[in-house]
Amino acid sequence: MHDFHCHLDLMADPKAEYETRGAYRVTTVAVTTTPRAWQQNLAWSKGNPWTRPALGLHPELVGQAQDEVGLMLDLMPQARLIGEIGLDGSPHLADAFEAQRRVFREVLHRAGSLGGRVLSIHSRRAAGQVLDEIRACPSRGGFLPVLHWFSGTASELGRAIAAGCWFSVNGSMLKGARASSLMAAVPLDALLIESDAPFRGGKGDLRATVNRLAEMLGKDTADLEAITDGNASRLLGNFDIPA
Template sequence: MLVDSHCHLDFPDLAEDLDEVVARAHRAGIGHMVTICTHVTRFERVLATARRFDTVDCTVGIHPHEAGTEPETSAETLVAMADDPKVIGFGETGLDFFYEHSPRAAQERSFREHIRAARVADLPVVVHTREADDDTVRILQDEARAGAFPGLIHCFSSGLDLAEKALELGFMISISGIVTFKKAEALRETVRAVPLDRLLVETDAPYLAPVPKRGKRNEPAFTALTAAVVAEVKGVTPDELATATTDNFYRLFTKARRPAAAAAAE
């Protein structure tokens, strides 16, 4: 079994045939999916999507792109929204200085509130970082001094330095379809260096479809294509990679429960 640790099943790109999207994922061996919240104002839609399927959970949070337009949301509010059994983490949050759709100060303020929620609830924070590695590390290290919190860097596309600093904080590293791209050798080198027990896999669907589906709509079933490349890079079998990344997922997302069929198979 594989877990797609990060997708957006509530997005319109997937909503029109969502039942079949989830069914295709199951047929491809994807036993669990996490649909990620990007707008706190759309959280109820995200939660409703998770509730439709036994094999789907969700997060609650505000994407850094939306930090300047979504309501300022406190850690206490995020924790209260995560009370539902289907909500297993916070985010995605973080910093994006590539597009700068939101002011940097708003992004940092929102990021810190998500981290504080993760610390209070002991649930992972899902971190997005683009062209902001130094500030991401600064905030993570600063917040860690106030107390540990679980988390991961999602859709990892940075260098080894960020990976090492995240690992020092106890974070996991989630790998998307970018690892399959021809020009992504630097990322593959980083994947080689990250311990197997700290890796997750994801799609970020409907974005970033892996080779040979690149350019098409991404969906959770394609997690298997990314996982195959990660297994090759790590020098392990696909089954070993699946077992490791799935175990890592449930070790990090402690509120998530293995689907009944997968648990029975074990």
């Protein structure tokens, strides 16, 4: 299986988590919340074909990590996977929202200019603004946006699909009255599975997520797992871990 959005470095024993992903045969995109954390994740992943560290600056931390923005942009030529990045419109982050927007815009432009980047994007309470920034980016042809834990409206989902976004889905997204209709609208060839561990579930929840999603969509579980794993392979197959 695969886990397209997981915070391995925030778990109790990150090094062990990196090492056991192969034992569980889970190909993992290990997102980071600050660029300073990326290089340690890179070291943990070395020689491990099951893990792919992503370079990130989480929107919740932008207000207190302005000194890391330059480092983020400087490291981006070394990282083909970028995440976790994006915007967070939660009320307690309102004072930093414009700073988030500026940083997100800079990261998008840099990713697009470099080309060949896959982005894992946070959009809590800000799906519309995230899509505005993606569509306005003059170099957007150089990156592929994956919306992590999308929680926007049906209209915003339509905009995201039209903008070429992919979607990484965890078990928490499959709860509530809207979940079935939203998931039914997501193209199968743009669908990925994630855990968002340790904030949500762990490795064991990945299969439960596939099972629940297959039930929602009226699909055979094995067929859906093959589709989503194939999607992940398409995105990650050509992504070597930087030396």
